[in-house]
Amino acid sequence: MLHPIIHDRDPYIEFKKKQYIERIRKDCNKNPTIFQDLIEKHLLSDGGNKIKFTMKGKEKFVEDLLKEEEKRFYTTLKGLKAEDIKKIVEDNEKVNKRLAEDSDLSILPRSSINDLPLKNFPNPKKSTLDNGVPVWRFEEETSGVTNVAFKFDISGTADHLKPYISTFAK
16 A cells, blocks of 8 residues: 555555546546547647657566576475475476377478568668667567556646556556
């Protein structure tokens, strides 16, 4: 419950979510495109606060992930009983034995270089300089799903819209 307090929000906001959800439903019934309209008005239009973000890879992501996994592995291992470890080893041996057996690979789908599309292959297009930095843009098919993490200042957001922010953010 600390996070609302440190962001100058009502500490009891978690208990009021039901009324916020009811308000959102009511607003959506009045205007089914309310979120698109609010995003356009307050974030995308010339009069709103513009958002510009660039996704960057985290430096040493793989190394950090491996360290985290190793720590979790040893923590889990410490909590296992000897019979649990024995069972895991036996199950692993069974799986390895099965993997080592000859399998009919002809049933698996095959791909070759000829299966790759020659047209409409995504090529990077260099954009103009953006604040003095060359930006490369790639179009990638994501089936409509995009995960993005970014931060921006919400101090200019209208007070009546602030209850909706938790709908879009952690």
